[in-house]
Amino acid sequence: MISRSCSRKISPGEYASTVRSRLTERKLLFLAGIYTLAGMLALYLGAAGSPDRQALPVGLATISAFLFVSMYWHFTGYRGDCFLLPITAFLSSTGLVFLFRLDPAYGERQFIWLLIGLGALVLTTRLFVDFRFLSDYKYIYALAGLIALVLPIFFGHEQGGAKSWLNFGVFQFQPSEFVKILVVLFLASFLAENRAILTAGTRNLGWIALPGPQEWGPLAAMWGVSLLLLVCQKDLGAALIYFGTFLTMVYVATSRIFYVLFGMGLFMTGAAASFYLFAHVRARVETWLNPWPYIDTTGYQVIQSIFAINSGGVLGTGLGLGYPKYIPAVHTDFIFSAICEELGLLGASAVIILFMLFVFRGIKIALKTKDDFTALAASGLTALLGLQAFIIIAGVTKLLPLTGVTLPYMSYGGSSLVANFILLGLLLNISHEAEGSL
């Protein structure tokens, strides 16, 4: 087997460290496996009503698939971070257990998507292990991404209030899930290239130094795209994530808080304008401030979510003993509320801590990188995932206005799951490179 990762000669020391880290990875995956099987066993025995005969085999297959990925990396000498895959395994198997508990039909499909996602992960770590070449074609895929993003406005259909889906008959596809990764890569390479100019500025505007239009042009375009998403697709969540990631990356690249403040100001202006111009944005905000008058309409979902969180208490009702199905769309955006109800505050905190660990590893990878492009890409991908998890958890708990985005690795949804496994693969590739050049 000749993979790109093996094309360079590996020193014996490197090989030993690879073996060690893959061993740690498998130990952790083993723990995740016990955890998954415990949940699946409960469902197999009928914790969610009727016994689910598929639960155990699916649990076994899931964890075997994760172990297989680890074994594969072991044999190809892959040096990617050894904690990210187990963290992801914990997250996605929690999601899978809950989907089987909520509706086995969703569980089965999610299981297939999980296998596809792991396949995408292996492919990413194999084909894009020298991901640097991506940096050379940035304008091409920026354009491709933009087209993919805009397509649903004309050909898409609306689902859950957001017009961000393309229908391909057998399955639906949400381009924005994939485009967000392209956006990070584009920004990473663009910012790495123009970092110096953006930091210093080429012309002086009174007290503040500003770069020229060819430098800030693409950045202004980002702002435009975010607003476009907000207005045309009613996809408030995606707009927030895009723009949040964009601002964090600009800050990391330039250290200039001015850009962040300016960007936030622009976003606020846009948001305020759309609040007054568009009824659906206004409805979202009003529902967030006080959902009770809208309990029959726009507030129904978030109030049902609050009911679920409330009935869970600290310890939760126990798997299968709550009533999370009263929340509409509980299997996608609101899966976190189901976890709050059945696993309680403690279970919910555990999920949040898993996301924190993911972010922690991502930032560590970014800190270990040797050049601007990889540093920006790693921190951008980490920020993307972290912000998405934060925004949806805050949305379903009414800390922020509700926005329809998925909880990474946990919510039902093929596009989201596969895209996030590709994101994981890219992050691992960066750490693979960083470890290699030690």
Place this chain on the structure above:
Amino acid sequence: MKQNIFKLGCLLLGLFVVLVVYLSYLQAVMGSNLAANPYNRRLQDIEARVRRGNIYDAKGIVLARSEFNNNTGRRVYSRGADMSHITGYISGLYGRAGLESAYDSYLLGMEGADLIRNFVNKLLGKEQKGGDLTLTIDADLQGLAMELLRGRRGAVVLIDTRTGALRVMASSPSFDPNHLEESWPRLVQDEDSPLLNRAAQGAYPPGSTFKVVTAAGALAANPGIATSTFNCPGYLMVGGYKLDDLAAHGAVDLKKALAVSCNTTFAQLGLGLGADGFYRTIKAFGMDQDPGLEIPVRPGTLAAPGKMTPTELAGSAIGQGEVLVSPLHMALAAAAIANKGVIMRPYLAESVKDSAGETVRQAVHRPWLTATTPEISGIIKDGMVDAVRYGTAGAAAVSGMQVAGKTGSAQNPRGQTHAWFIGFAPADQPRLAVAVILENAGPGGTVAAPVAGRLLSAAVSKGY
């Protein structure tokens, strides 16, 4: 740039920490009333599977039970409208209220051993059962109180002064919880507000019954007034206003002032007490607090410090002005005088048994507030005994037992005075305190005092 990445990491982790803190905060502050919201179908879902426990009165009479016909449960309230403000109701359309709502988790078998028992029953396909609740209310006395109030707007509270157990808490008009959903549209539009529990949530000017509280405050501030004499010319000039009295009582001491209900004396005592002393007295009697009854209580209110002018203070001292309290609070004031100054914490739930008959909760008698001293309560008691013996409250007298009482005829903007009576019996060894109000029904001495007398005599003959 590495520094910036480090800052970004801190920011992201910080966001997640905010989430954990916020979730903990949610669990800490979110009210249990969310479970009773009609849009929250969780309890209804459990309701369909679990045989809800019964509610009994103090003598073991079933007040509420569940009947099953073709697997659809129906709640039957044997005493209909008599008890509905206390037991409350469970409705898929209009939510849950009263003790039915407050004790949901026990009645549905979701606590302690029942939780495990019902989980096993669920797995075995057996019937799941809830626990039973026993109240302190006596259904027959409650029925008598409702009968005495029949057709009028008003409330009656009868409380055991030594334990705090509420024996009667009646509010009229009421509603029949057996036919709640059919009559709901009419109930919410009815001008007489039958859904309002006047006994605990009413907001009434207490009138002269409040003089008991003012007297306790004045005696605490200046014990000397127990032996002073006051002159009543039939009116009092306060801040340029003339405060009229019912009669020129002439020279009276404190006991006689209570017995004949002399406005001039108590307005003067209130002015002597001052605003601060008055607020202190209100607090000592718990007038501005919810004693934690497990059903909604409206804490009493009065003029804010900025608006407590001498005129307002003189009016408040005789239970007029901006003072608004519930009959429950006035019953507790009477209980304080009866129980040597100590108010026992009032309660409605005597015990809770789980589905196996084990007692899982038993009421504990404990003092709630020390309103005043035994000496002061003794002096006021003498005045209240005199009020029944030869004063305004004579109609509350019961043969064979000395009743102590105080009447009130509270002026209000809606017509005739509210008829009030508060008191306790037997005066030598008090066990029961009572408060009666009849809205716009006339003078307390002729309208409210007889109701209290009938109820006290019935309660004592039942052994309370």
